[in-house]
Amino acid sequence: MRPAWADIDLGALHHNLKTIRTQAGKKRVLAILKANAYGHGLSRIAQELQDIDAIGVARVDEALQLRNAGVTQPIVLLEGFFEAKQIPVLAASNIQPVLHTKHQVNQLLQADNLPQAMRVWIKVDTGMHRLGLNLEDVERVYTQLKGSRNVVGEPVIMSHFACAxxxxxxxxQVQLARYAQAVKVLPESVTSMANSAALFASLAPDYDWVRPGLSLYGISPFPGGVGRExxxxxxxxxxxxxxxxRKINQGESVGYGAAWTAPHDTWIGIVAIGYGDGYPRHAPQGTPVWINGKEYPLVGRVAMDMITVELGPHMSAQLGDTAQLWGPDLAVERVAETVGTIPYELLCNVARRVNLHYIDGHDVSGLGEVS
Incomplete structure (x- = not known):
């Protein structure tokens, strides 16, 4: 018997990338590996994607972790740098920052004695209103960067959908029109607009880069959908x-707060996973758990290290059986919907004490903890 672990199917990863490339056609693919590759293990997933066009992460430490792990693919820093002293570090490690404020642009333009010129991305705000330069600033900033000794190549012009x-x-359509306006005055620019949802909805078919995140891990980006669709x-x-x-008699309660009381004589099973492993503490009664080809309902409150499922009055499970919390037999999209959250949160919250087993097809090819 073991506490929580996760099998990471590398064959499925490659299958998903192939599906994405088919959907994307000739577009280049920026694989989004932020938040520990959505809980799948940053370095190991990056090392597996040897033929990817580029890797996207959110934080400087994620980018440097990949370089320290021997990853040589282009790395795009999605939030850019946070202070000027990080710029030489990024240049030395060949990490491409996304510039989304005038402050960042000016810091890069004023940087002295960089070890080498950098490739950069420019984020334009087309309506998300989080990060990005205003439309009226894009042409000027593009021209400044293209003419800077600190920048090599054509800056990529990117934006992000709010409702893809x-x-x-x-x-x-409002955002697409604004984005088209931004790139129209920059005919030589390289472009990127589509995340997973936009890619599979064909919302931005005319641009150069796609940026799949959730779909890379086999998850549908659409509410109510599942990846297999x-x-x-x-x-x-x-x-x-x-x-x-154990046997529970009618009227007996289980777990903290006596939150669930057996409506009839039944059996319960204790599964060695809890909110300390990243399983959602607020999962309601009835959240499905898969054991031996059958779904069982969660009962009682989620504890730090364990959950309780009702096995029924005619129980057939055995001690040591494996419970699947989400995976090929129980879609994480369905669990997320039951819990009242999104698949992103469930995947990203998998705790570091959960061991990741990397599997190539049906053969274990590596064993390691979350990196």
Whole structure:
């Protein structure tokens, strides 16, 4: 019997990338590996994607971790640098920052004695209103950067949809029109607009780079959808052992706060996973858990190290059986919907004490903890 672990199916990862490339056509692919590759293990996933066009991360330490792990693919720093002293470090490590404020642009333009010129991306705000330069500033900034001794090559002009997971939302067309306005005056510019949802909804078919995140891991970016509807396969299979089975009589309660009381004589099973492993503490009664080809409902409160499932009055499970919390038999999208959250949160919250087992097809090719 074991506490929580996750099998990471590298065959599924490659299948998903192939599906993405088919959908993207000739566009280049920036694989989004931020937040520890959505809980799948940053360095190991990056090392597996040897033929990817570029890797996207959010933080400087993530980018440097990849370089220290021997990853040589281009790395794009999605939030850019936070202070000027980071610029030489990024230049030395060949890390490409996304510039989204005039302050960042000016810091890069004024930087002295960089070890080498940098490739850069420019983020333009087309309606998300989080990060990005205003439309009226893009042409000037592009010209400044292209003429700077600190910049090599054509800056990539990127933006981000607010509502791509709702393809019919009118905001999408508003943003596309604004983005087209921004790049129209820069005919030589390289372009990027599509995340996973925009890619599979064909919202931005005319631009150079796509930026898949969730779909790379086999998850649908659309509310109510599941990855298999897009020919994707789940990469993560989160599991834990059934470590206790016991009879509960009608009227007896289980767990903290006596939050669940047995409506009839039944059996319960204790699974060795809890909120300390990243399983959502607020998961409600009835959240499905998969054991031996059958779903069982979560009952009682989620504890730090364990959850309780009702096995029923005619229990067939055995001590030591493996429970699947989400994976190929129980879609994480469905668990997220039951819990009242999104798949991103469930995947990214997998705790560092959960061991990741990297599997190539059906053969274990590596064993390691979350990196």
């Amino acid at each position: 997971d709702e393809p019919a939302h009118p905001q999408n 897009l020919a994707l396969q789940p990469v993560m299979n989160l599991q834990a052992s059934l470590i206790s089975i």
